[in-house]
Amino acid sequence: MDFLEKLSIQPANAGVSTGSEWLKSKGERIDSYSPVDGLKTGSVTAADEHTYNQVIDKAVKAFHEWRMWPAPKRGEVVRQVGEALRTFKEPLGKLVSYEMGKSLQEGYGEVQEMIDICDFAVGLSRQLYGLTMHSERPLHRMYEQWHPLGVTGIISAFNFPVAVWSWNAALAWVCGNTTVWKPSEKTPLCGIAVQHIVATVFKKNQVPEGVNCLVQGGRNVGEWISHDTRIPLVSATGSTRMGKALNVAVAARLGRSILELGGNNAIIISKDADLDMALLGALFGAVGTAGQRCTTTRRLIIHETVYENFKQKLVKAYGQLRIGNPLDTANHVGPLIDKDAVALYLQSIEQAREQGARFVVEGGVLSGPGYESGCYVKPCIAEASNDFPIVQHETFAPILYLMQYRTIDEAIALQNGVPQGLSSAIMTLNMREAEQFLSHAGSDCGIANINIGTSGAEIGGAFGGEKETGGGRESGSDAWKAYMRRQTNTINWSTQLPLAQGIRFDL
Ligand code: NAD
Numbered sequence: 001m002d003f004l005e006k007l008s009i010q011p012a013n014a015g016v017s018t019g020s021e022w023l024k025s026k027g028e029r030i031d032s033y034s035p036v037d038g039l040k041t042g043s044v045t046a047a048d049e050h051t052y053n054q055v056i057d058k059a060v061k062a063f064h065e066w067r068m069w070p071a072p073k074r075g076e077v078v079r080q081v082g083e084a085l086r087t088f089k090e091p092l093g094k095l096v097s098y099e100m101g102k103s104l105q106e107g108y109g110e111v112q113e114m115i116d117i118c119d120f121a122v123g124l125s126r127q128l129y130g131l132t133m134h135s136e137r138p139l140h141r142m143y144e145q146w147h148p149l150g151v152t153g154i155i156s157a158f159n160f161p162v163a164v165w166s167w168n169a170a171l172a173w174v175c176g177n178t179t180v181w182k183p184s185e186k187t188p189l190c191g192i193a194v195q196h197i198v199a200t201v202f203k204k205n206q207v208p209e210g211v212n213c214l215v216q217g218g219r220n221v222g223e224w225i226s227h228d229t230r231i232p233l234v235s236a237t238g239s240t241r242m243g244k245a246l247n248v249a250v251a252a253r254l255g256r257s258i259l260e261l262g263g264n265n266a267i268i269i270s271k272d273a274d275l276d277m278a279l280l281g282a283l284f285g286a287v288g289t290a291g292q293r294c295t296t297t298r299r300l301i302i303h304e305t306v307y308e309n310f311k312q313k314l315v316k317a318y319g320q321l322r323i324g325n326p327l328d329t330a331n332h333v334g335p336l337i338d339k340d341a342v343a344l345y346l347q348s349i350e351q352a353r354e355q356g357a358r359f360v361v362e363g364g365v366l367s368g369p370g371y372e373s374g375c376y377v378k379p380c381i382a383e384a385s386n387d388f389p390i391v392q393h394e395t396f397a398p399i400l401y402l403m404q405y406r407t408i409d410e411a412i413a414l415q416n417g418v419p420q421g422l423s424s425a426i427m428t429l430n431m432r433e434a435e436q437f438l439s440h441a442g443s444d445c446g447i448a449n450i451n452i453g454t455s456g457a458e459i460g461g462a463f464g465g466e467k468e469t470g471g472g473r474e475s476g477s478d479a480w481k482a483y484m485r486r487q488t489n490t491i492n493w494s495t496q497l498p499l500a501q502g503i504r505f506d507l
């Protein structure tokens with residue numbers, strides 16, 4: 001495993017850093033076990049309250065310096081971070097694949113997303129535009145500007161152990177904020193690797209210590225962040241359960257949050273679909289990353305006239321899936337993150353059956369050579385009804401539910417009929433139903449696609465979802481605005497003091 005060495009990862013790692021400096025903490029030890037082979041890869045020491053406070057104080061202090069750097073100069077540093085990531089793409093992609101269990105292609109893809117968002121942020125650093133307005137008062141000028149916000153807390157999930165951090169950090173930095181990252185306790189080594197890569201670039205550019213901070217730990221460290229009034233913005237990615245708790249804590253102190261929570265994504269397969277294309281889209285969406293993407297396809301809503309045909313095609317395709325070590329590019333499906341996830345998968349299959357689901361491809365846990373970690377499971381398919389409680393819930397595993405529809409209105413109602421609202425798609429060559437799906441009477445999700453599956457977003461668009469997915473937007477488009485505060489400025493260059501709305505106030 002030469003990638004660990006290339007990424008400066010030790011068997012035991014400090015887990016609290018203000019940039020180049022690593023703090024000695026008395027926090028708990030977090031061991032990282034790979035779901036690929038079940039072996040322990042290394043450990044990190046979590047933050048304790050003392051080191052956590054040291055880090056946040058440093059991040060606040062660094063903010064006062066960093067915000068004075070011109071935005072394009074901050075962008076230049078981010079450009080160099082992108083360059084460093086290009087150099088480290090191979091070992092970092094391997095670590096992502098090994099620690100999280102996603103395919104090597106997807107591990108590299110995650111690092112590519114980090115590079116892409118750095119490129120995006122460099123351009124953005126010269127485009128943090130505000131509007132100008134015409135004042136109703138004579139000889140007055142009005143405009144708005146966007147100012148940095150302060151320390152940005154980033155809490156991330158295990159399934160995108162590096163990309164989600166970069167979506168937030170690259171934007172936050174060019175906006176003039178400092179960042180404090182708490183990675184998932186299930187993928188702590190990815191956090192260590194990224195911290196080392198960024199530190200080299202920051203040091204070379206004399207970026208103040210405290211702009212890029214890391215605090216490893218579990219839920220308790222996340223809770224410190226959500227309650228901390230020194231952190232005006234918390235961007236949190238994870239389960240809806242986590243988001244509901246975090247949102248209350250941040251809102252109670254009138255802080256801001258960006259929430260990227262669970263999905264329950266569906267593809268509508270029309271009678272006018274290109275069924276071969278639909279098959280590939282559904283397959284990658286349902287079994288890619290072993291069903292552990294927030295955008296994973298969990299439901300297929302299929303027109304009754306093509307239902308049986310499509311089901312048969314799908315069952316046949318599932319029979320051809322190769323499940324095994326994700327670092328071996330011949331395999332399609334890797335492991336779940338840990339044995340707890342396997343237990344939840346089995347429990348969900350049981351519940352689905354009890355609620356009336358009929359499995360057309362059976363699930364199960366794999367054992368024997370190559371499956372020693374106990375985390376490899378069979379992707380499965382069940383015919384189910386949208387109103388089963390289990391179908392309404394996001395199970396973070398490769399379980400796909402099939403259902404039928406007759407009219408496009410019915411299909412859209414089924415697609416929207418879940419508490420979550422992240423990603424959605426329709427496979428159709430019929431322009432009318434495609435447009436209806438995208439209209440305000442169509443999909444209620446943050447992402448709605450035509451002839452593309454639900455997963456695999458690009459960084460250029462704003463990413464996020466509605467309802468229980470949390471409403472946050474990250475990455476492209478104008479998502480950067482969430483990382484800044486807007487200020488409206490009115491300048492009077494006349495010799496009078498006229499009041500707005502024509503109000504008179506004379507002495
Ligand atoms: P999780 O909710 O268990 O943990 C996510 C992060 O939140 C971890 O760092 C964890 O330590 C922290 N955390 C947990 N409880 C907290 C609390 N009360 N306060 C503060 N922090 C807390 O999620 P997970 O199992 O790591 O990830 C899977 C989930 O993430 C799925 O639901 C998936 O859909 C979602 N996800 C969403 C997106 C998105 O962009 N919408 C992207 C990736 C993952």
